[in-house]
Amino acid sequence: MSNRVTMGQDDSMMLQRDTLPMQVLNKLMDWIMDGKLKMGEKLNTEELARQLGVSRMPIREALKSLEKMGLAESIPYVGVKLVSLEQEDVLQIYLMRQLLEPLAAGEACKKIRKNRYTNWKRYIRNMFQLLKLTRLMQKSYTCRIENFILQSIPLAKWTEYVR
Secondary structure (H helix, E strand, O other): OOEEEEEOOOOOEEEEEOOHHHHHHHHHHHHHHHOOOOOOOEEOHHHHHHHHOOOHHHHHHHHHHHHHOOOEEEEOOOEEEEOOOOHHHHHHHHHHHHHHHHHHHHHHHHHOOHHHHHHHHHHHHHHHHHHHHHOOOOOOHHHHHHHHHHHHOOHHHHHHHHO
16 A cells, blocks of 8 residues: 655644555556556456456546546546547647746745745655655656656647747
8 A cells, every 4th residue: 555645734744545546546647647548548447447456446436536637538328538638738738837837836935934934844855855765766747747748749749839
């Protein structure tokens, strides 16, 4: 069972175990980012359950989470399939991120108080120590998503978008 670190109400770090549906969701996200599951592919709950050695219930819960994230869609009488991103969709996503992320960071910086800054600094230092101790060198999903997007757009088209 995998663990995750969360902040308690008093800003202390707490280690929590992931639920089985969360572990399944994380594995499905890994498979999407690694290309084992392709965009537009129909997801067979029985086959996924067999591959992961779990019942269909945590698979269904993970698929519902993928739907809420906008990565999958449920089609009546067909099942669940991963959405297909077109190049225009990717461009729109990056344009929105380019506009929103600096605003969000700026607002966060305005609202941070000195004691919260000190707590977050301590939290980040503890996270790095935890990462070093466990030798957990996993890329963030954001980096993996960006990598996936870069790989899915032909270089000629990408240079057009950048211009």
